[in-house]
Each structure stands twice: as structure tokens, then as C-alpha cells.
Amino acid sequence: MVKVALISGSLRKESLSTKIAKSVGGLFPEGYETQFVEIGNLPLYNEDIDTQSNVPAEYTAFRNAIKESDAVLFVTPEYNRSITGALKNALDVGSRPYGQSSWNGKPAAVISQSIGNLSGFGANHHLRQSLVFLNMPTLQQPEAYLANSAQLFDENGKMNEDTTQFLQTFVNTFIDLIGRHQN
Amino acid sequence: MVKVALISGSLRKESLSTKIAKSVGGLFPEGYETQFVEIGNLPLYNEDIDTQSNVPAEYTAFRNAIKESDAVLFVTPEYNRSITGALKNALDVGSRPYGQSSWNGKPAAVISQSIGNLSGFGANHHLRQSLVFLNMPTLQQPEAYLANSAQLFDENGKMNEDTTQFLQTFVNTFIDLIGRHQN
């Protein structure tokens, strides 16, 4: 069983990124297990509160959730032309302590979205720059920029057909990448 | 009296970014007042907890501190090839609610630093991308990339002469920019 962590960059209960992450979770085939990992409870990263003798329980739980995953799918909105503070904080928490990054080597994929045209392009590529340092082989094509994201779901919360088909291709290609990186 | 907010991207008590920010604060001439603004107490931004009837007290205090400033100086380390989650969160908190951004129109300057060669280049330019959206006229030259930042201070916490001279020029040029954007 291959485990894929789903991470949404937005903390709102009705977040579109979260809805998309959960919908995409449903597109993985048998043999794959997806788990939505919360980031909203993580205290802002501060080395002073993250010492050998005293690690916040939320940090430990988050790091374990990532370590137990085989791959990570990020869905991110754009705040101020970058990823959210919450998502960046989660990257930082998972990357420490030095030499024990939870992210190391895990294949990743990025979906960005916005309610307008720009589709979170700035967030998408800022996130990718961090993934280089975190040593996560990242899906290149298909890039996933979702425009007009408020219109992707019908009143029952079902994602429209075109987007679903596109994201199915995206998931299939991500699965291929994951396969290539399983030693 | 022109007020300049000083913001450090790191929360550690012994943070080099914080030390640099406070040292640079001392380089402003008469007629300028600098204020170090804390960002470590800001809850992760979430629109659900930031409603008209219920705004976290820390958000309000932070937004007021920025609004009362005439300009902002950022000093940032690099975490995972970008700014810290804490700094991005502060940008997000100050930018809301929609249409009432505290940052709007205030001149900004950016110093990045690292203990190695790279000097926080990735953090420096990710921050600048957000400052475009936040509509903050930002000092271009001199760029301030501080390498080997653990060696900038002597045992009494005094910044070395060369760096101090460079940052004095930096401050002077920033003051020129601030002057051009007053009313």
C-alpha cells in the first residue's frame, strides 16, 4: 500500500484548496491510500521551542504523518503572490531538526488554484523552489493551475467533469513518478 | 517624525536577523523613529477567525503597528529557499481584511542573511514578489545580501565596521526612497 499525504495550504473550513485536495484524493487507484494532514494547529516554527528535550506535540505528530507517507500532494491557494504562511510554516516544521527532515526524498506534486485567472502561479513556483531544497522529486508536466476555482464544484460539492478528467491524468502521471522513485 | 517598522523573519531569541534589524535601527538619523514589531505571537492566518465581529487581538495590534508606520524594513533569514512561515504569516495578517491592507503604499527595504555564502537570496526575492502585490515601493539598489552572518558581530554584539558602513549607505538610500513617496 502506497501512502500519499494530502496537504492544503488554506485553513478555512470551506477552503477550495481543501475541497480540491480531498477530491483529488478520490482519484488514486487501488493500492494507494491518501491521508489529509492538518497544518493549522502547528505553532509558528521557532528553534527555541523545538529542542531535543522539548518538542511540541503537534510538531511530532505532523513529522510522523509525513514520514509515514510515501509521497505528498500539495494544493495551494495564493496569498500575496506566494504560498500561505500556514503552508510555509508546515514546510519549515517538517524540515527540522537539521538532518532529520521528514520530507527528504518523497515525490511531490503541486496543484495551485485561484478564483481568478492567475491560478496561483506565484504560489505554485515558490513552493517548487522550497521542494528543491527539501529534495522532493516533483512532477513537472502536467502542471496544474486551476483558474476560476469557485466554479469547479456543483452545489453538491462534486467537481466538474473536465477538471476531474484533467486531474485524473495528473494523478496517473504522479503515480508514474512515485513508482520511479521507489528504490 | 518618520516612523520605520523593523520586522525580523526569525523568532529565535538569539536570531541573527533580529540582531541585524536592531543594529540597522540605530543607523537612522534624527527625525526617524524605528520600532521593532513582533510577529511571533500572530495566530496562523485563517479567514474564519478574522471576521468583522471577532478579530484576534494580536491581529489588530499588529495591523495598527504597521498602519502607524511610514515605512518598513524587513530582515529575513532563509528557511528552505524562501522566507520563514512566520514572516509570510505576518505579511498575510497585515494584508487583510480585503481592501484594508496595512502595508499599502508604504516604502520597504529588504535585508537577507545567511550563515553561509548564499545570503538568503531566495528569501530576499520571494519577499519582493509579495511586496509587489502589497504595493510597497521597494528599494532596489543597494541590494543587501549578508553572507557569513554569524561573523558580523563581535563578542559584545557590535556589528563590524565594513558591514556597518555598507548598511549606513543602505539606510541613507532607503531614506531617499521614503522621501520620494511621502504624499
Next chain:
Amino acid sequence: MVKVALISGSLRKESLSTKIAKSVGGLFPEGYETQFVEIGNLPLYNEDIDTQSNVPAEYTAFRNAIKESDAVLFVTPEYNRSITGALKNALDVGSRPYGQSSWNGKPAAVISQSIGNLSGFGANHHLRQSLVFLNMPTLQQPEAYLANSAQLFDENGKMNEDTTQFLQTFVNTFIDLIGRHQN
């Protein structure tokens, strides 16, 4: 008379970026003179062919055109998630020889465009990163991302009303920035 250089990132004769640049040129008020500066004839930058005794005539003409300008407006498409090689080459040519950059200190504004949703976001911000180094104070808001750019013009080559109004505001704000940076 304030002189504004117009630079298009695309070399195609029917380039949308060029059409936009020329249309925007018409939105400057009395007292402003715009000049379209060609970049397609510049040999790829190579220090070996740009020596004190032997400078390509195209380099000299281009550098003079920029030096005689008071400000620069860039209109850029996106090629492979960045600016075009032609535009980057023009930036490089204008920036040399060391210490004699033609760009230095001149206010700049950036318009990016694409025929799809993404509006050249990647090109827009890559260009801005170079403008930091080139010391060009750059218009922050309004950012200009033009989506679906093939539909901006009618059959007579006239730009539609909404875009024209938006770009008039853009030009007016740019003029304000230029004014703040004249001596």
C-alpha cells in the same frame, strides 16, 4: 519632454506584445514622448565582442536609445515560464559594460500577457527580479497581467474599452512614479 522607451519581448511582426506596447504608447499625455526600441537585431551578448576598441554598432545604438529615455515600459509574453531570450538579451546588452549600465535609475513598468489564463505571470516576475539588480524603480500596483490577449483587439487593431481604461490607469500611476524619481 519626458521620454519613455517602449520595449516588446516578442520579435514576431504580428506580436501581441508589440501591439499592446504601441497601444499603451498612445495613452501617455502631453509632455510625454514614447519611442519603440527594437531588440531583435542585437547579437547575443558576449563580452568577447564587446571590447573598448570594438563595440557592435547595434549595442551602441540600443544603449544610446535607453540612455536618452527617462523611463522604460516593458511588454512581455511568456516563453517557457520566463521572459523571452530576446528580451533577456536586451537587458544584458543594456547593462554592460560594467559600471555603465544604460538602465540605471530609470523608472520601469511591466505588462505581461498571454493568450490563455496565466497572463505571463512567470515572465512578469522574472523580469522584475532583473530590474532589482538594474536599479530601476518599478511600478508595483496596478500589476498588469493581460489574459486572453488575442481577444483584446478588434479587427481594426483597436484595443477594447475595458483594457484601455485599465491601462490608462496603469499609465497614470506610472507617470506618478516617474515624477517621484526625476532628480
Next chain:
Amino acid sequence: MVKVALISGSLRKESLSTKIAKSVGGLFPEGYETQFVEIGNLPLYNEDIDTQSNVPAEYTAFRNAIKESDAVLFVTPEYNRSITGALKNALDVGSRPYGQSSWNGKPAAVISQSIGNLSGFGANHHLRQSLVFLNMPTLQQPEAYLANSAQLFDENGKMNEDTTQFLQTFVNTFIDLIGRHQN
């Protein structure tokens, strides 16, 4: 036999990027063949001169050289906080005509260098943003940022021991990546 194209972002005869590229070429083991591919003769990309009936001979030769390669190693200096115009132009030429990109699917690795501290960080990551679009799986760790590059070589043009060892690890990890992406 696995073929690796070596591309240098600089056109100078005595270019440090070119020297590094050629030195790294010598670090590939048996079974690998490296080929230095020139980019300085490519006319600035312009769709008008690249039509079905009339393709510049230099474009065709360059595209064929890339197509015949199994992987690509880029060594880039930084000009104005980005890659050189020459390198961006080569990316553009190789990416066309639409739907026939020569780069598609080929594993890539990036080395950036500068004669100072910053090591071409800005060029390194701008290049990576293009490689996403070009669908080239790119080596994440080890990142290769070479500082003080004028001091890497002795008077006989031999790269120093530490750098050679680091780049041998870099090459070995790249070879692992190439292996993962062969069919």
C-alpha cells in the same frame, strides 16, 4: 551508451561556466558520453523565421543535438539576477515548434556559479522554473551553487579537489536520476 548534453550559459571563450561544464563532463563514468552543445550561433528566436518551409540551419542542428541526448547538464552564470539571454534563447529554440519540443522528458541537472558569494542562485532557480514547463525531471539535491568560481581552477586549468569531489557526487546522483527516467 547514455548521451549527456553539456550546455554552458556563457559565450565567452574563457567562460568559467564552460570550463566547469567541460570538467564535469570528465566525471561521468564508462557507459556515458558527454557532448558540449554550442548555443552562441543561434539566431534570436522568432516564429516568423521558423516556419515549416524555412527553418534556420542552426535551429535544426541544435534541436537534433538535444533530441539525440538522453539528458542535459546546464552550467550557468548569472547575468542581472537571471540566466543569460543566450541560454534563455537556447531554451526557447529547443522548445519549438509547438508540440515538438526537443527537451521533453529528458532528465536535467543545474550548476550555477559566480565569482562572488551568491553563486548564481537567481539564475539557478529561474532556469528551474523553465524546466518545469519543458517537462525535464530535474535533480533536486545536491543543489550545485559554486561560489568564488574564479578560484576553482589552478593555472593548468585543473579544478580543485574539494569541488571535484562534490561534483563527482553531483554527477553520481544525476546518473541515478537518469536511470530512473529511462523508459
